[in-house]
Amino acid sequence: MKLKGWKEVEPGAVIKEPGSAMKFKTGSWRSLKPRWIPENCINCLLCWIYCPDMAVKVKDGKREDFDYDYCKGCGICALECPGKKGKKAIVMEEEAK
Amino acid sequence: MATPLSLKELSKKEILFTPGHRMCAGCGAPIIVKMVLLAADYPVIASNATGCLEVSTCISDYTAWKIPWIHSAFENAAATISGVETMYRSLKKQGKINDEIKFISFGGDGGTYDIGFQSLSGAMERGHDMLYICYDNGAYMNTGIQRSSATPFGADTTTCPAGDVIPGKMQQRKDLTKIMAAHNIPYAAQASPSHWGDLMKKVRKALEIKGPKFMNVIAPCNRGWRSKTDDAITLSRLAVETCCWPLYEIENGNTKITFKPREKKPLVDFLKPQGRFKHLFTPENEWLLKEAQEQVDKNWERLLAEEACFAPKETKEKASKEQ
Numbered sequence: 001m002k003l004k005g006w007k008e009v010e011p012g013a014v015i016k017e018p019g020s021a022m023k024f025k026t027g028s029w030r031s032l033k034p035r036w037i038p039e040n041c042i043n044c045l046l047c048w049i050y051c052p053d054m055a056v057k058v059k060d061g062k063r064e065d066f067d068y069d070y071c072k073g074c075g076i077c078a079l080e081c082p083g084k085k086g087k088k089a090i091v092m093e094e095e096a097k
Numbered sequence: 098m099a100t101p102l103s104l105k106e107l108s109k110k111e112i113l114f115t116p117g118h119r120m121c122a123g124c125g126a127p128i129i130v131k132m133v134l135l136a137a138d139y140p141v142i143a144s145n146a147t148g149c150l151e152v153s154t155c156i157s158d159y160t161a162w163k164i165p166w167i168h169s170a171f172e173n174a175a176a177t178i179s180g181v182e183t184m185y186r187s188l189k190k191q192g193k194i195n196d197e198i199k200f201i202s203f204g205g206d207g208g209t210y211d212i213g214f215q216s217l218s219g220a221m222e223r224g225h226d227m228l229y230i231c232y233d234n235g236a237y238m239n240t241g242i243q244r245s246s247a248t249p250f251g252a253d254t255t256t257c258p259a260g261d262v263i264p265g266k267m268q269q270r271k272d273l274t275k276i277m278a279a280h281n282i283p284y285a286a287q288a289s290p291s292h293w294g295d296l297m298k299k300v301r302k303a304l305e306i307k308g309p310k311f312m313n314v315i316a317p318c319n320r321g322w323r324s325k326t327d328d329a330i331t332l333s334r335l336a337v338e339t340c341c342w343p344l345y346e347i348e349n350g351n352t353k354i355t356f357k358p359r360e361k362k363p364l365v366d367f368l369k370p371q372g373r374f375k376h377l378f379t380p381e382n383e384w385l386l387k388e389a390q391e392q393v394d395k396n397w398e399r400l401l402a403e404e405a406c407f408a409p410k411e412t413k414e415k416a417s418k419e420q
Contacts, residue, residue: 015155015159018160018163019163022115022116024117026119045108051128052126073326075325076123076326079328
């Protein structure tokens, strides 16, 4: 993306587009990748509330897959996942090279 | 109608804080902001003190906020929002605005405990209708882990490095929540992202109260705490369960502990996973661990005593009958 020159920037450094950070994909930061295993998921949504990058997609109260465009691979979701019968519904894997 | 505090219902709400912000992987602060904005059932206007959160959420032409948000300087987040709030009251009086809007200010521990302290103290004393939320990660993490007055006893930072001369920070941290409560504000509370329900309940309660409110929230920082990227929530939970970060609220001068761990864990459980405390686990520094534990015990005992002292009359009578 081309950076704006000073003449194009709003006076007072005002940003008029709410949530424009969405255009910046942070997924490339990741070295570990979370994998969701739906059969072990109890839909507790703890991964959703604890994700610092809003990278867990939920639709109508139901867990959906990760948003890998933004997931930075911190692993909080995998650590906090209670899973089903001791089996985690999220595991961290090496990002494929 | 307020959204019920269940994750299923909350997940249907739009999060007014977007991904694409440039906080480090596994940072505690964006989790807190997300919970605060989800809890708020009103339109919110926020100000931000300089710090990790401010820098990384509005880099150049990007903003991660979907609410009106203002940053002016390091030391004046509280003064800035109190100005906005005053303008709002004026416009409301003139009949130009009818909406009920809430005002929240975010600051890190550097911008709250130290640099922004006078403006925060002033805003609280003037009685603006605002909520100040401090995300406390215990040092100036944004500029490279310099000690702040929120840095815990014994922690290693770049300006109090543990070595031959000193074993980390030799002073105790400032108890800001109590200092804020001492402003005789209607509501001051301490929360942790690990206990999301408690945190969100406190935000809701605070927003319903008129006048100045303060919340102090622990925000693990894996870079500064020298811990793993995935343990932000685990560490904040341990901080609560070891009682070094008790969850409580002081409403109109009455203290109430909102979470009492069934079993108070030893402080080392919280210190051990963090590299900033690793020098404490050598034989010559054993006295520091003991002292740190004593400080935590003393503060916890004091908090329990405060709660008992201000408990409503009925519970007091009940307690004396049980004895």
